Amino acid sequence: MQCLLREQPRSLALANREYALVFHSVPQNKNSLSVCIAEFVSLSEKPLDGFRRISNRPIYGTLGLIELENSNFLCVITGASEVARIREGERIFRITEVCFYSVNRPTWDHIRQEGNSLDTGDGYDSEAPGYDASRYTSEPFGSLRKLLTNGTFYFSLDFDITSRLQLRTSHAYTDLQSDTMHEQFMWNEFMLRQLFKFRSHLNSHEKDVMDACCFYTCVIRGFSGTEPFKLGMQNVRLSLISRLSSYRAGTRFLARGVDDDGNVANYVETETILDTPNYSVSFVQVRGSIPIFWEQEGVQMFGQKIDITRSFEATRAAFEKHFSDIIKEYGPVHIVNLLGTGSGERSLSDRLRQHIQYSPEKELIHLTEFDYHSLIRSFEDANKIRPMLYGDVESFSFYSEKRNGEAMVTQDGTFRTNCLDCLDRTNVIQNLISRMILENVMIHTRQNAGYDFWQIHSTLWANNGDALSHIYTGTGALKSSFTRKGKLSLTGALNDLSKSVGRMYINNFQDKGRQETIDLLLGRLIDQHPVILYDPIHEYVNHELKKRENEFSEQKNISIFVASYNLNGCLPTSDLEKWLFPDDNPMADIYVVGFQEIVQLTPQQVINADPAKRREWETCVKQLLNSKAKYGTNYVQLRSGQLVGTAMIVFVKESCLPSIKNVEGTLKKTGLGGVSGNKGAVAIRFDFEDTGICFITSHLAAGHTNYDERNHDYQTIANGLRFKRGRSIFNHDYVVWFGDFNYRISLTYEDTLYCIEQGKLQNLFENDQLNNQMLTGEVFPFFSELPITFLPTYKFDIGTDIYDTSDKHRVPAWTDRILYRGELKQTAYNSAPLYFSDHRPVYASYDASIVKIDKAKKKKLFEEIYMQRKVEVRDANSTSYTLIDISGSVAEKPNLIPYVPANGMDKLKKPSLDNRKWWFEDGLPARSIAARPGNDYQLNPDRPVNPFTPSKEPDWIKPEKCLTLENRQEQDPAVNSQSNPLHSLDASHPALIPQQSPSKPTKPSKPERLAAPRMKPALPPRSNPSSSNSTSLRSSPSNIPPTPPPRKSTNTTPQPDLLGSSPEDSKLTWKPLV
Incomplete structure (x- = not known):
């Protein structure tokens, strides 16, 4: 790998023979964040014209980007020595030399960064020409360079050096993925943070290429060493x-x-x-x-x-x-x-x-x-x-x-x-x-x-x-x-x-200076921010692909049947059809059967579990499935797993096998603090087409009040179960978790039996420990369960329908449960009448929507959108190589590319404002304004507030029609009645404020203040129900409480009325209201 530079416009490129990662500089102002524009290009499609090599030294890896003194630097490893070989093909190198290249400034281009206190073994040591120890302090990256080359930083190009062997997979020796790396031990995480974000925007092929090209390198600090010998x-x-x-x-x-x-x-x-x-x-x-x-x-x-x-x-x-x-x-x-x-x-x-x-x-x-x-x-x-x-x-x-x-x-x-x-x-x-x-x-x-x-x-x-x-x-x-x-x-x-x-x-x-350098490397100084990598093309393409997903994918439905049974160490003594085939529905595409206590949990079994009983159950269930299947349909065992007494078996239709891939299984112990397998979980996952499905069966800690330990078991399993590539159970589209969870009902034995006899299952469910722990968010977040309509499944006298009659009198409980996560459609959830254990088995059926992606169509669509967007942006910028406009300044949230409308977006209307809406034609205002009949009119205060209430009052009146309180009360005593709701309005209400005339009014005389005391409405008189002459409250006029007088308007300017008035009205004179 080489580092290349183009001076105008300034860009840096990390390139091998086929691909290049290009960083474009962006002019900045004092208030802007540190921003670079990143491109991942194929050299066969886009040669790097105008670029030259910065140094003849090879580059072993990229440590990332960091801002120093308002310059964005790319840090690369230019010297390394092999110090360990863990296994064949797993080498570890110690960093002996690094170089910092500025993305946006040429100030330090002439400085030779070749020379270090560690001898690199290739002629570049502290005595080399051009080496000057003073540059460690004069250069902004001097202290960082001294820290990174002090012999305590290590990297590997072959495997994930941040993870221990137990977490790595056998096929991942050369499979370096940022998704699975251990951030706690990654000392350049701050410098790589934005590069990882940039990688997440790439398609799967580009991610694989970027990983293989080592365009990012994760570094640990500590020690690595290997000594070969003969044993x-x-x-x-x-x-x-x-x-x-x-x-x-x-x-x-x-x-x-x-x-x-x-x-x-x-x-x-x-x-x-x-x-x-x-x-x-x-x-x-x-x-x-x-x-x-x-x-x-x-x-x-x-x-x-x-x-x-x-x-x-x-x-x-x-x-x-x-x-x-x-x-x-x-x-x-x-x-x-x-x-x-x-x-x-x-x-x-x-x-x-x-x-x-x-x-x-x-x-x-x-x-x-x-x-x-x-x-x-x-x-x-x-x-x-x-x-x-x-x-x-x-x-x-x-x-x-x-x-x-x-x-x-x-x-x-x-x-x-x-x-x-x-x-x-x-x-x-x-x-x-x-x-x-x-x-x-x-x-x-x-x-x-x-x-x-x-x-x-x-x-x-x-x-x-x-x-x-x-x-x-x-x-x-x-x-x-x-x-x-x-x-x-x-x-x-x-x-x-x-x-x-x-x-x-x-x-x-010296410690204070060393501490500041460490904090600088880790990004912990005040106001220190990572260099932002902006990738406008891929962000746009990914957004478009998500919107057009139906063009390269199709969906189909499959059926899944899940069954769970705590066997208490027993073998089947009765027909299993009532459990595995409870209805006359068509047989499912996938059958998942989980067992707990498939063997007796004796010390001998815990130490060395016997798989013989699991094999007997595998044979029994498979024979039953194929005996019930239609002619031409055959069920095959996909995979099974066992952890002492907990086991799971997955069967699928043979016709489904071409659609299933990446089948994996894993175990997790929780017994005795994670040491013993008497409690724990078995998980199996696979991809059905392009949909990830995971099944977990578990047996959690026992004890009536021991729900805290059960919660802890859940956390241990949820966080500890890992498949290859670091995939957890939550990295799936569908998850079904079932088994003997051992959560009990927090009632007494007598109260529980009473609720069962009375059919009060809701009362039991309200005291169900699992239900209450899920409500508080302690366990199974985002999991769902259908309402329970069956009786508690534990504990029975074996061979009967009678709950525990032993001296212990264990409280009946729904210990056996089936939960799911994802957009599954559950069609059944019930228990089955099998009596050879002290538990009752449970079952659930689901319909699942499976997505199949046509990768060729997706790739073709990706390339079409990508090339179309590149052309659009290039035309908008009118530049030959750079895909983005790199002129001008960048704000905090930079708009680094010009607005290029797509798919007719340029025809959209301008956004709406308070006084204008885009859906009103010809610039009509957003609000309707009632026009007056004339300038000498105002709103009628006697008009009801509700415009749909029938009234003989006109909408507009002239000012001389307004009466003072005394005149109105003398001429019309009914003005205080309830029929005039405007009287109860505040004086500031628009309906009571006369409108100003556009012409300048004459100055009125000093208004006369009229007393208008507040009045409480009188209570209606009680009617005598025994009186024969009593009338209803609604029809009795005496029952209408008097209305308080209206508030007076403070506007003293006479306003003309908008409607014609009668001769009697014209005799009234204007009097200001207060």
Whole structure:
């Protein structure tokens, strides 16, 4: 890959032999955001005319874009050395040189950025011509360049270096996708953020090409190393990868404790990997600062005083978030606390112990406290901690997979080790834990590792400790000689003393600058924003494709039948037709059958589940399906899976097989904190045409009031189930989740039986734990369930319809449920009358709409819209190469391309305003304005407010027709009646305000104030129902309450009436009203 430059108009391009990623500069003003315009082009269609190479050096990867001193820089890797080869085809490189190229300014084009404190091995070192150390401070990117080339940043072009082996797939060695990368360990996420967004706008082919071309490179910080050696007659590799978290990154005394999001300082995931010709083994452990809020000064006369800055109550949320994230990622956690008994460290240990005691996850957290300084004097002394760790070393196990990618064993838990800095003491104990795991591997594989093997192992861990210590403190680890040789020596003690003095100087005089550079790289400085990449063409094309989806896709309906049964370890003793064929409806295209307790949950079965019973059920169900199928229709088993007692079998019509692809299965344990498979879930997913479907059957924690643990099981399964390419259960169009959820009814045994006998199922459902937990959003968000019309399915006396009559009197409950997510149409939901278990089986049927995309049509339509839009924009800009107008300034939300109407959009009317609507022809106003008959007319105040009320009053009158209150009351006492609603209006009402004449009126005389006291309406008299002469309230005139007098108008200007008046009216004189 090469970096090319075009000077006028200025553009940068990353190009290989076939494709190019082009960045166009955009002129900016002081108030605009940093913006570049991005294009992804095929060189066969659009050669890069006018571009030249910036440098002769090859480019290994792209770190991203960053704004420095009002310039947008593209950062690329120009020097790298291979440091590790994890497995065949999985290489890791260390960054030795980077270059920054400005997208929008030529200021730094003449500067040679070739030369660095690390020898790259190709002639570019600190003695090379053109190297000037002063440029590290004079150039805006100098400090960043120094940080990125200090030997602690690593990348891979072959696999996702941010994810551990257990999360990666066997076929994904060269499949780098931004969607599956672990953001926590990605140190250039800020620089790549907009590039990932740009990638999301591309079509699937362009995404694959962009991924393969390595136009973006994800970088970790920490350590990577591999040592090859002979184990018996086999050539094997031992590797170590440490990934430092970027979430609370910083230097020793500026990053301590936890933040409000649960991220801790110096949090590192370290993975030990043993690769052999037949299998690969991986084990992951973590380290990190004590997860409470605490600080420590750098220079103190009598040691470093520890200051706990928040109370226990104010720390709980962050503490619980931290361990919740670890448990969600790895499973149960064993904390190895190496703090001493001094006053400062003891206070941290006391607070840690207190938080664990009150943690809701305490069942999954095991704490071992080991005072390292007082107990360890030699390497042999470190073995004192072995008995405290051995139990979880066995139970957590390790991850192992065959050469074809099939997992044999999975790691189900991790160790979290800490001391004060999580450096020297921590590295020694993590080295010991890693050794204990590898010893287990040797026992299981019946191999013998000699002295040389363990020496290589210790050397890798010593190098790891030095690297992590350099990052956090600026010097190597203090106890590296102890780790390498297994003993303390005088030379090692003197080296540790020298490193301690160096740490003191660096931590107190250089850490602030180092911290600012780290924050700059991670995008955490105040007012720092990512460089925005604008891609107008693809945004428009994707929008058009979504609108025209029906042109390249078609839909068809399929039917799905889902059934669930807790077998209580039994085999079928009765006909299953009532369960699998409850109606006379046509048979479904897909049958999914889930079982719980397919075997008795004995310790022997939990340790080594017997698949024999599952195979019997597979045969039984398949024979029944084919016996009921019509002639010519055949059902085949698509896939099955089993986790101890939980199992799932999927059958499909043979005619559907050509439409089904990408079939995968996975398991998740939740029993005993994720270690045991007596509880857990089995999931199977596949694509039916271009629609993703996922089925999960699960058996959750038991116990009448134990719904919190069931909620936790749900969270563990929902977040922990992963298919290939990092796909979760929620990355599907349709999800059906069913099984024995074990949620109970929160009523007594007697009350529940009474509601069942009375048929009051609604009362039971209102007390159903699953229903209530879903309403509060604790579990199954966005899942649906049809109304339950069947009786509780648990617990029966076996062989009868009688609920539990044993001494325990278990409360009947709907433990067996079927939920779904997505636009499925559910057509049935019921239980079946089978009696050979203490549960009743349930079933549900669905109609699903399947989308089939004609990829050739979609690609052709994409190209048509794309080329059409390119022509439109090019014509609008009148430029030969650039697709976008790059002249002028850019505002905060830039309009970077001229408006090019499409599909007749230029014929649309102008938008409506308050006084004009586009649907009124010839410029008619938006509001109707009533015209007066003449200037000497005004609205009649005696006219009813409702214009549809019949009235003899004219709409307009002349001013002389208006009477003062006294005259009107003298001449017409009925004016106060209820028939005149205008009298109750406020004086400001438009109907009571006389209109001004356009001509200037004569100045009126001072108005006479007339008293108009407020009057409360009188209550109507009560009618005597016993009186024979009583009349109805509606017909009795005496029952009409008097109306208060109208408010007087404050307008003193006489206004002409608009209608003619009678001779009597003309005799009345104008009198101003108040």
